[in-house]
Amino acid sequence: MEEIVNIPLAFAENTVLETTRLHLRPLKITDAQDMYEYASDEETTRYVFQQHRSLDDTKFAIANYFMAEPLGKYAIEEKKSGKMIGTIDLRVESNYGRGEIGYTLNKAYWGQGIMPEAAFALLALGFDKMKLVSISAYHNLENRKSGRVMEKLGMKKVTEIKSSRLWKGVLIDEGFYMMTAADWQKRVM
Numbered sequence: 001m002e003e004i005v006n007i008p009l010a011f012a013e014n015t016v017l018e019t020t021r022l023h024l025r026p027l028k029i030t031d032a033q034d035m036y037e038y039a040s041d042e043e044t045t046r047y048v049f050q051q052h053r054s055l056d057d058t059k060f061a062i063a064n065y066f067m068a069e070p071l072g073k074y075a076i077e078e079k080k081s082g083k084m085i086g087t088i089d090l091r092v093e094s095n096y097g098r099g100e101i102g103y104t105l106n107k108a109y110w111g112q113g114i115m116p117e118a119a120f121a122l123l124a125l126g127f128d129k130m131k132l133v134s135i136s137a138y139h140n141l142e143n144r145k146s147g148r149v150m151e152k153l154g155m156k157k158v159t160e161i162k163s164s165r166l167w168k169g170v171l172i173d174e175g176f177y178m179m180t181a182a183d184w185q186k187r188v189m
Contacts, residue, residue, distance in 0.1 A: 011071035024074035027066035034084035038106035150177040
């Protein structure tokens with residue numbers, strides 16, 4: 001018989017996750033300046049969300065997206081500095097036993113293995129505690145670095161989807177990656 005997991009309860013019991021270098025924790029309005037640092041940067045936001053034009057845009061995003069429904073949404077905080085350097089989230093479709101991850105990282109921290117470290121913690125939460133059957137992620141094919149994160153996690157590229165959605169008024173092509181619970185078990189053994 002399948003184990004039924006209360007997903008909101010699992011998130012509520014895991015609002016803070018820790019890795020070697022990172023704290024994953026709920027966002028606070030006091031994170032606005034750190035988030036604005038990268039959310040106002042065109043290169044960082046090119047593939048993930050509309051660039052913030054003011055600190056008020058960032059406060060609005062924190063309050064209305066991250067704080068209004070906080071479960072599954074995490075600030076990525078560097079342990080040694082206490083600086084909030086990005087965000088990561090796990091969106092779960094409980095009825096289907098599957099999740100999807102998404103992430104953004106301040107470009108000053110790119111290339112240091114931070115995003116795979118943070119995402120690995122969410123994969124562990126999803127597979128080990130929530131008993132999900134699969135976790136997926138999409139990326140704009142022009143954003144090869146995001147696809148590389150997925151590969152480092154051991155996610156498998158399932159397909160490329162041409163003209164899959166509109167982004168900033170332009171049709172984009174996306175890569176779709178997935179990891180199953182069986183893949184996860186092989187990865188952690």
